[in-house]
Amino acid sequence: MITQTEQMTYRLSLLNTQQQRLTYQTSTQEKLQDGSDDSMLYSRLILVDEKVRTFEGLKTQIQKTQVQNNMADSSMAEIKKILENIKEQLVKANTATTTDDGITAIASSLAGLKENLFQLANTQVENEYVFAGSDSSIKPFEKDVNGKITYVGNSQLKKVAIEEGSYRERGINGFDMMTYPSSTAYKGGTLTFKETDRIIDQDGNEWKLNSPTNDTLTKYDLNGNATTDTINPVTSDALTPPTYSASMPNVDGTKFEAKTSIFDLVDATVNALKKVDSNGNPISAENAKSLVANYQGEVDKAYDSVNIAHANLGGKNKIFEISLERVSSKLTQFDILSRNLGSADLAQVAIESKALELTYTALYSTISKTNQLSLVNFLK
Incomplete structure (x- = not known):
């Protein structure tokens, strides 16, 4: 009698465990309550869910980058419109019928x-x-008390993950979008530049004049630290401001560009329209007119450079658009796989629940009848 009771209790505990499992599956629609229920399936679910989280992170990052890229694209389009406006106004300034008051209005x-x-x-x-380079936390362009605007970002680009272990450069930097190459020199050639120009080599390193002698160019690495690499001698003419010249290294692959700031170009153009030099000293009307005509050509160069940068930005933006589609597709596939692996079959759960209900009924009926037996009847 005692042995039979223990067996009934054991079978009832098994049914209770099964009931808990079916109740959990019904309420959560998940197949596994604990990893020990099916260790192989649990391992597969962990791997698939990890993929889901990875691609969710990639998708979020790419979507954020797309917003930044779209804003950068919009800003570049506005910059091109402004340069077009500047070109139109300089054409008017070079027209003989434009009065001095008209020139003053154009300068303003x-x-x-x-x-x-x-x-x-x-x-x-x-x-x-969006235009700061690899460190997007710093404000890329700063203005001093005299109104001079300087780019303080770097020549690198921030990299964004578009796939597991795969990265792409985002956007363009300040050198790309607000400077233009006023002079380019290759292996063994001569580079000419102004003191305010930024000199960038083929690897993105910047070369700076050594003050106060300005007779040597020193290389600064991508982190802005001075190196031991130098170019000398650097010569200059007697003009104001002077034009410098330097011979490039006789090394294959060498390419140096003197990048002129569009802000400096606008400042110089405004000064010419006002008939003053960079120091505020008056200049002749003939000299001013000659400078305005020259700066008109420089604005054309600046516009072409900005147009190229805008096209480059558009190409990079397209890469992220395609990447978002690919990542979204993979995320959808892994989501479906995760649901297929981990979701309970509700039809099967319903069948098992009904079978469990019948088993419970039969077991409780057996227990009831067993409890009704007297010792005499049991011995019979």
Whole structure:
């Protein structure tokens, strides 16, 4: 009698365990409550869920990058419109029928457009500056008390993951979008540049004049640290401001560019329209007119450079658009696989629940009848 009771209790505990499993599957629609229920299936679920989380992170990062890219694209389009406006106004300034008052108005207009360019160059999205280079936390363009605007970002680009172990460069930096190559020199050639120009080599390193002698160029690495690499001698002419010249290394693959800031170009153009030099000293009307004509050609170069940078940005943006589609597709596939592996078959759960109900009924009926037996009847 005692042995039979123990057997009944054991069988009842098994049924209770099964009931808990079926109740869990019904309420959560998940197949496994504990990893020990099916260790092989649990391992597969862990791997698949890890993939889901990975691609969810990639998708979020790419979507954020797309927002930044779209804003950068919009800003570049506005910058091109401003440069087109500047070109049109310089054509008017070079027209003989334009009065001195008209020239003054054009100078004021260009000064205002410079401020618009400054705002666009510091475009910010979600607390990140889109044209700052690899460190998007710093404001890329700064203005001093004299109104001179300087790029303080770097020549690198921030990399964003678009796939597991695969990264792509995002956007363009300040050198790309607000400077233009006023001079280019290759292996063994001669580079000419102004003191305000930024000199960038084929690897993205910047070379700076050594003050106060300005007779040597020193290489700075991508982190902005001075190296022991130098180029000398650097010569200059007697003009104001002077033009410098330097011979490039006789090494294959050498390419140096003297990049002129579009902000500096606008400042110089405004000064010429006002008939003053960079120090505020008056210049002749003939000299001013010659400078304005020259700067008109420089604005054309600046516009071409910005147009190339905009096209480059568009190509990179397209890569992220395609990457988002691919990552979204993979995420969908892994989501489906995760549900197929981990979801309970509700039809099967219903069948098992009904069978369990019948088993419970039969077991309780047996227990009831057993309890009704007297010792005499049991011995019989």
